Amino acid sequence: MSDDKGKQLVGIVLVSHSAQVAASVAELAQGLAGGGTAVPVAPAGGTEGGELGTSAELIAAAAASVDRGAGVAVLTDLGSAVLTVKALLAEGDELPDNTHLVDAPFVEGAVAAVVTASTGADLAAVEAAAAEAYTYRKV
């Protein structure tokens, strides 16, 4: 199995206060990644009841669903999304091994992460690409 590790793709989890935002950003990022290798991307938006907010259960389920053994990059919008992921990471056993909260802008970071992951890059490279999206100034 370990011989295959280089072929495993990093999984991406997109956590937003809104289910629609998370799902749409996932769709956008996958669309812009083009027709290459399909990266496992899972949105975790809103609460379990479909309201605005953050759900620890949805985040944990999304992370488990995209874990291919190469690590999971989690991107978030703000407030409780950031804090809930940090709290889950602190729990130790709630998220797959090698899950990282990525410090990146949500939309731009998601696109950079998915495109980079589609090349078979490792978690560190995916994280770096997403974080680099902060440096792209628009004006």
Added chain:
Amino acid sequence: MLDAAFFRRWMTATAASVDREAERLTALDSPIGDADHGSNLQRGFTAVAAAVKKEDPQTPGAVLTLAGRQLISTVGGASGPLYGTLLRRTGKALGDAGEVSETQFAEALRAGVDAVMTLGGAAPGDKTMIDALVPAVDALGDGFVAARAAAEEGALATTPLQARKGRASYLGERSIGHQDPGATSSALLIAGLAEAVDE
């Protein structure tokens, strides 16, 4: 000495006061937040009270780690991971002991408050729950009643402050003049300690 039953009563008393004060917490969260603090915490502490009853944890540390886990998974807003981390970290600091002294509890709660400050990046004066929790922990050496008074005073003292963390911070100077809902709910949590003794 404080045993698991004391900590179960603490959680039950807090759940009851959050339930009673939910509308007031949400009203405080309406001008400077997203008007869900009361309902979010109500959902969280209802789950805590139910879990503590159902699972009947047998040590102080087990009660608080269970409660913290419930808050992280059920609240849905920032107060979930913040209060969840507070209780979990306090519980972990208490370890497996069957009973703990008030001094040990005070030290553990301080570790919990420190963990919340690390998680949320807030310091005293930022108009957050920390403004009630830090004075409460400082006063715990003088007993639970003193801690309750310090927490309430700390919560009231957030009114003239400008928020520097969370959703309210986007409002800048417009956050001035409103008591912080998180500091207010923290005062309820600390008040629950004195109630747990009285019962």
